[in-house]
Amino acid sequence: MHRLAPLALLLAAALPAAAQPAPTTTPEPAARLVEFGEADEVRGEFQRPGGDVTESRLGEALPSLIRVRANFEPELLRSADDL
Numbered sequence: 273m274h275r276l277a278p279l280a281l282l283l284a285a286a287l288p289a290a291a292q293p294a295p296t297t298t299p300e301p302a303a304r305l306v307e308f309g310e311a312d313e314v315r316g317e318f319q320r321p322g323g324d325v326t327e328s329r330l331g332e333a334l335p336s337l338i339r340v341r342a343n344f345e346p347e348l349l350r351s352a353d354d355l
Contacts, residue, residue, distance in 0.1 A: 308314060
């Protein structure tokens with residue numbers, strides 16, 4: 273009985289995976305041509321964003337906010353004291 277339990281669990285796990293239907297692909301719709309005649313004139317205005325144009329400061333070098341330390345003696349002394 274103990275030998276059949278792992279086999280039964282394996283089969284029970286495999287059956288739902290085998291029962292799933294194959295994925296179906298839907299065909300893409302064909303291209304559609306819409307023709308406008310003279311009576312179907314489309315009128316409109318060119319839309320623009322309603323805001324001001326801002327310019328950025330390109331090429332201006334800003335100083336680094338990271339300072340490179342030249343001396344780590346306090347940390348070295350503290351690590352030596354921990355030994």
